[in-house]
Amino acid sequence: MRILRLLFFCIAAIPISAYGETPAANTVPLAPGYGDLGYTAPAAGSYNLPPLRNAADGAVLDEDGNSVRLHQFYGDKMVLLSFIYSSCNDINGCPLATAVLSRIKKHLDSDPQLADNLRLLSLSFDPAHDTPEVMKLYGRSFASGKSEWQFLTTESEQALAPILDDYSQSVITEYNEKGEVTGTISHILRVYLIDRERRVRNIYSVSFLHPDLLMNDVRTLLLDLQGRETAGN
Numbered sequence: 001m002r003i004l005r006l007l008f009f010c011i012a013a014i015p016i017s018a019y020g021e022t023p024a025a026n027t028v029p030l031a032p033g034y035g036d037l038g039y040t041a042p043a044a045g046s047y048n049l050p051p052l053r054n055a056a057d058g059a060v061l062d063e064d065g066n067s068v069r070l071h072q073f074y075g076d077k078m079v080l081l082s083f084i085y086s087s088c089n090d091i092n093g094c095p096l097a098t099a100v101l102s103r104i105k106k107h108l109d110s111d112p113q114l115a116d117n118l119r120l121l122s123l124s125f126d127p128a129h130d131t132p133e134v135m136k137l138y139g140r141s142f143a144s145g146k147s148e149w150q151f152l153t154t155e156s157e158q159a160l161a162p163i164l165d166d167y168s169q170s171v172i173t174e175y176n177e178k179g180e181v182t183g184t185i186s187h188i189l190r191v192y193l194i195d196r197e198r199r200v201r202n203i204y205s206v207s208f209l210h211p212d213l214l215m216n217d218v219r220t221l222l223l224d225l226q227g228r229e230t231a232g233n
Contacts, residue, residue, distance in 0.1 A: 031092040033100045037212045044219035051199040056166030059159050060152045063136040077119045079194040083169050085126035086138045092206055093189050103211040108147035120149040125171045127154045193217055
């Protein structure tokens with residue numbers, strides 16, 4: 001029964017996240033990230049992205065259950081970090097973040113230079129349900145290609161709490177009238193762009209979480225990095 005439940009959550013996420021498709025029948029207005037941008041974004045390199053703050057570290061678990069520091073996954077690459085939980089049923093919440101990152105992954109798989117400079121990370125804020133096994137199943141649809149996308153969780157809510165606090169990621173577990181956990185977590189969707197120096201350079205909410213905008217920001221940071229490396233030679 002547990003395996004069937006895990007497979008349900010993973011399969012349910014695949015139509016949107018694996019292919020970036022817009023649901024055919026949905027009464028909720030869809031976020032911009034599911035479709036075309038609708039306007040011309042500023043060209044990469046035509047604007048600056050000043051550092052906002054340092055990107056915090058924390059204790060996480062990888063897909064095999066190994067205890068690893070979050071900064072180890074940052075390594076020497078830029079990072080797009082999303083906070084999600086696998087059973088989220090808000091179409092403009094976690095499924096949106098996964099759908100947008102899946103479209104970005106397609107860009108990376110066809111562009112070796114970008115793939116060499118950017119890593120995708122998704123960290124669950126539901127460690128009670130999202131075990132390493134669950135996250136591994138959730139991420140299985142995105143395992144192909146040359147780019148990196150890691151799906152992480154934590155050992156407990158106690159281990160997760162300081163990470164959420166450091167990234168100002170508020171989450172609230174919802175309860176029914178009997179005081180029982182409903183399985184739904186109220187949260188504000190945020191995705192973080194982090195540079196090689198482990199500094200947050202942009203934070204994306206629902207309205208601005210679009211592949212075109214994120215990719216332009218990534219290219220802007222890459223151009224800035226290349227310019228500094230050239231100036232240093």
